[in-house]
Amino acid sequence: MAHIIKTKAFVLRTRPFKESSLFAVMFTRKNGKVDVLAKGCRRPKSKLCGTLEVFNLDEIIYYKRETKDVYTLSDATVIDDFEKIRSNVRTVNSAMVLCEFFTKTLPSEEQNEEAYTLLRTFLNTLREIDHTFAKPLTLYYLLRALSGAGVQPHLDSCVTCRRAINSNTKKIDFSVAAGGIVCERDFDDTVVYLDRETVNTLHQIYKKTDVDLRKMRFDEIEEILPDYLYHHLNNTVLHSLKHL
Ligand SMILES: [Zn+2]
Structure with missing residues (x-):
């Protein structure tokens, strides 16, 4: 017997399978991250044709047979293709960063309403803003997504000995490896000097209050982020960050 599921889902990533099919990583609202096989969807006459563009929001139906591990995508309808994001390479790259992040960090088949809503809000905002703000917006949402995954720098005292700073x-000393600000005694090889404004920006991001991207300082955050991710998120590398 087949178990059939109907849900909304974002397309996070696809890769070709055989001549005419695709494997797709979907972020479903009901079941979190799910891998599906879309048979024949690269044929022009397929009803699935065009539904599996990365960061599309679709209504999908998929099912698993008891004898097979892979889910089969049986139907998909595009709810929102975020067309305006696709008209600019900068905003496309921005959308890719969050898609890559969730592809690599979400556990399979665990509902995550918070992350799902975060991605939806991010894409809705990205489509509305001036594309020159695409980068700070993306870094803001990436740090929020990281926080949702349990990774957040310690900023209130020395991360190692908890002494007040x-x-x-x-300039404030920040240890990338330890994951927070450090006192002089707890220096290590990965310490960088962050401007006070950068640390204030981090505070604002985690307070989740209304933020003004124009008043925030992201350049130093962008610089340390790849190493920070690598240290604190199981050696994760986000290739799309290079194109941001
Ligand atoms: Zn210390």
Whole structure:
């Protein structure tokens, strides 16, 4: 007997399978991340044709037979293709960053309403804003998504010994490996000096209050982010960050 599921889902990633099919990683609302096989969907006459563009929001139906591990996509309808995002290479790259992040970090088949809503809000905002703000917006949402995955820098005291840190200095020592600000005694090889404004920006991101991207400082965050991800998220590398 087949178990049939109907749900909304974002397309996170696809790869060709055989001549005319695709494997797709979907972020479903009901069951979190799910891998599906879309048989024959690259044929022009397929009813699935065009539904599996990355970051499309679809209504999908998929099922698993008891004897097979792979889910089969039996139907998909595009709810939103975020066309305006696709008209600019910068916003496309931005959307790819969050898709790659969720592809690599979400556990399979675990509902995650918070992350699903975050991705939806991110894409809706990305389509509305001036594309020159695409990068700060993406970094903002990526850090929020990271926080949702349980990875957030420690900023209130020394991450290692918990001593208070003088907050009047302009530059603050941040250990990428330890994952937070550090006092002089707990220096390591990965310490970078962050501007006070950068640390304030991080505070704002995690407070989840209304933020003004124009007043936030992302350049240093962008610089340390690849190493930070690698250290704190099981050696994860986000290739799409290079094109942001
Ligand atoms: Zn310390």
